[in-house]
Amino acid sequence: MASYKFIINPVAGNGKAKKILPLLRKIFNKAAVDYEIYFTTGPGDATGAALKGARDGFEIMVAVGGDGTVNEVLNGIVGTEAKLAALPGGKGNDFATAVAMPRNIEEACKALLKGETKYIDLGKVMDRYFINSVGVGFDAAVARRANRGVRFFKGVSAYVYAFFETLYRYDFVDAEIDFGQGPIKTTPILVAVGIGQAYGGGMKIVPDAIQDDGLFDICIFEKVSRPLMVYHFPKVFSGRLKYVEQAKMFRAEEVKIKLSEPCPLHMEGEIFTGDRMHFTIQPRVMPVITGKK
Secondary structure, three states, X not given: XXXXXXXXXXXXXXXXXXXXXXXXXXXXXXXXXXXEEEEOOOOOHHHHHHHHHHHOOOOEEXXXXXXXXXXXXXXXXXXXXXXXXXXXXXXXXXXXXXXXXXXXXXXXXXXXXXXXXXXXXXXXXXXXXXXXXXXXXXXXHHHHHHHOXXXXXXXXXXXXXXXXXXXXXXXOOOEEEEOOOOEEEEOEEEEEEEOOOOEOOOEOOOOOOOOOOOOEEEEEEEXXXXXXXXXXXXXXXXXXXXXXXXXXXXXXXXXXXXXXXXXXXXXXXXXXXXXXXXXXXXXXXXXXXXXXX
């Protein structure tokens, strides 16, 4: 039987991740498998805990939290023998959804115990790995606002609130984006680079992305008026933004972005800032636990 290390972010999803613990213990005690539980103490802690777990010989590293926790755990185990898994315990849970992990925790634990493995692509930018998506520009500013906490709102509704709060405060920047065939000059609202299809709790920004095709799916949403931004915003949830004239879709193995000034980017819930970004991809190198048979 496989061995598991659960890395739990106790503040993820307003404490949702921590509430999973009693059921998790019950199921894994009954299964009589080797497991360990670790509670993170702050930003970045999950990375060190995951690396230690891999070195201690745990075969499956389980991120219990949101996509930010998944990203931290991922960056701890890249290059080790450990497999990545996720239990949905955060606001977004886009990676868990992408690998068909059930939202019902009991069913998700059963999927973990079955241990069905899939090898998917691994992205890297700014010396950090990602496995689902990166957004540059306006959407990152929205994510930054949502991450700070929005009173009375949770999950997707927090992102919607943050969208409208950010709408008239965001300053657009010029960009040169190169897929290896010369730069595209544009002033984008956002640039999304995806291995998975969605971020922000189900926003299908690159709805045709395939996790193991060795290619990034890229959306360049060119600047439109703010009223048109509001008009087009709901299309992100249905995956229909790709039909908007100003939303340009591409596929590439490599992406270089040069911005006229630093702006925010979100990497699976984690917020960074930069003005030069070089995206590279490694095809089908990351073993992950999936809910699919």
